[in-house]
Amino acid sequence: MGKQSTVFICQNCGSQYTSWMGRCSNCNQWNTLIEEIKEEKESVGGEKKGKMQLLSLSSISSEKITRIATGFSEFDLILGGGIVKGSLILLSGEPGVGKSTLLLQLVQNLLNNQEKFQILYISGEESPEQIKIRAERLENSDKNLTTDKSLLVASETIIEKIITSIEEEKPSLLIIDSIQTVFSEKLNSYPGSVSQVRFCANEIMRAIKRLKIPTFIVGQVTKEGIVAGPKVLEHLVDVVLQIEGGEAQDFRLLRSLKNRFGNTDEIGIFQMGERGLTEVKNPSAVFLDEHESNIPGSVKTVFLEGKRCLLAEIQALIVPNYFPPLRRTATGIDYNRLLLLVAVLERRLGLKLQNKDIYIKVSGGLKLQDPAIDLAVCGAIISAYQNKVLSNNIVMVGEIGLLGEVRGVSQLNKRIKEANKQGFKNVYSSQSYKNLLDIQKVLNRD
Template sequence: MKRLAKKRKTTYICQECGYESLRWMGKCTNCNNWNTFVEEVKQPKTVSGLGARTSNQMSKPTKIKQIVSEKESRMMTDMKEFNRVLGGGIVPGSLVLIGGDPGIGKSTLLLQTSAQIAEKNLSVLYISGEESMQQTKLRADRLGIEADELYILAETNLFTITHHIEEVKPSLVVIDSIQTIFKEEVTSAPGSVSQVRECTMELMKVAKTNGIPIFIVGHVTKEGAIAGPRMLEHMVDVVLYFEGERHHTYRILRSVKNRFGSTNEMGIFEMKELGLQEVLNPSEIFLEERSRGASGSTVVASMEGTRPVLVEIQALISPSSFGNPRRMATGIDSNRVPLLMAVLEKRVGLMLQNQDAYIKVAGGVKLDEPAIDLAIAISIASSFRDQPTNPEDIFIGEVGLTGEIRRVSRIEQRVQEAAKLGFKRVICSENNLDGWTYPKNIEVVGVKTVHDALRSGLLQK
């Protein structure tokens, strides 16, 4: 009798979230996206991993007191902004994922970083899956890069990549991008959920085993999230987002996950003809075009990780021509605007229910901490009453639903940054006044409610 061939097992995987299904579905039940399921062949499990190991090869649990912890030595680049976002430099054996919109400058940033490490007589392997070696060389010539220890490789086969890593033994590896790399044992196309997951797992093993830091570039979806399975961000040690408008010169490198440092750190860069140049004092950049004496404009000291950044918040309040007034916000959570407007209407008496509200954070920065509430409320009231604020005032505080101003963290660092840039007065919560010393050249005013803050902050005509 003829032996029946084994039926090929297939599964359908959502390319957005990695959800698996035994049959094709038009809409993913996990992430609610349409037409994202792709058929993939299920690989037969081989005898490997735990089942293939002998008892001598298996790792053993060790008491924490017996583990010898080595002093953490980091590789430093010439860009202080880049080092700070990483938590103080590049950690050996770390796997770093950096994502951003197409053409924003991810490859430029990593090529400059690779050149700076290579100029310290440390070998760097830059692997491009999207460009040929000649195209990468043209970009390096434009940036003025001539480092001897910088190796360029145009390859997408993971087996070949790992072979060259073991051969060159570099101090740093850059892979641009993870969506172009494929593993031969996985039958799905490059960029699929299975390929991205398996290739990242293999690269993580290489990084941890050899102590080589690896940077991988990830594409982003139209919603701004890194493409591929969500598990990709959980696998890596550090997740960085490179943000900015393509038509503006400033770029923001933001840390959203970091096992070796503070999250929500932010670094500012300026795109110039010879590449990216770090901006050491972003507060001056965000405030340099501020118009003094205009209503609806306030300045807030927001914390981005461990750094205070002074940013202008603008508001425009105008009578609505429709039954439902518009509430639009750029750079802040849009749900926060109607909440603060309701507080102003209930606790202060401003009739805002028939007013359109447009709120914007100048400079393209995104703020998400509660300490910006007071500045937003003052901007709305200033525009509605057409009363400007003092251009030398800073507003810091969280606004509660009863109209009270609540304390915020790291008030001392915020006030010191404001004093350094020449501001004369800070209006904050009364509960933030104790336990620290104010700078001599700035006045700190404590308020209890939004009504008190408006009385102190708005200029009378």
């Protein structure tokens, strides 16, 4: 195959070029050229005269969706009840977050629970020896995984070879780790480029849809942002799962961003240990650190993550600043959000924070996006500032406006329920606090 067999097409205007350019000379857009294999003109013309196959709806047998349980109840929940046969699932996440670990554990579960199950695990990231070492380190790493013949491992990156093997082996489950390492020699683009990722994923999809093989493909995401992969593949695959959590954090959130066979917005929570990932059955209890609670600067809150309500503790530390510049540190909440709340506290409550360093931290290493945590952040700062302990039995939920008013939040009843379930009797929200001054009244009363 020479260079003539491929063509570069601008994804913006459709112009074709024989070689890659940074900028399309027709529409002047940057980085829009993608290499594609030239269509063979004859086959297109030949099929023109053919007729479509028309079916009446009643003649089509509705296919029942069969699902395979993963052995992780959290994982099943996210998938909408298990892995759908013949579905293409993209698992994306940063390097080192635990994608391969999760998949290897899935392999173990399936081999332990399913009969006559054959799994094909193709890795372009690791050698078969490395996969074996990794597998042996995991929980439940009994005889099954490392000696059972039902797991076949290969280190391969050429897509044509992979497709041939899939067609020959017809495995019950296929895993490809990762899509960025796979490439076709028919294209001149380098592995991991948009052209290669798109082409290879299409080839995989065609093969597995025909053979009804459920398939996981791993997509790498870099810290700087998304490289060719997940974004390019989202519309192609049936399910997009994302695994989140930094290397310093034990917790991993598994989230479904797209699911043709279930709901999105579901999240599963796992804890990473030396022997792999374990499901966290009562995450709220885990996120609330066990410690003496008669220390100022601590307030609990209920936040929404996907469809779930979870509890977290917001901690604040305020110390005099003797050496400018001022320090404002936010771990687990948005930094600009903290600055805004501090400004509101200074202006509306008259807190003198201009010569104080402020540190805010969320327990459990969580990153909270929910604006409903505002009230708890303010509560923790006021408590730390006045050096007074807020009752340990209090949970605060509410968004704060620039005027210092406490606003209502979504799903308040659900949040209250979760707080009660975890043993908290008093939930303060916009219904009990009209504005921030109410927190001070509570503090002064105690």
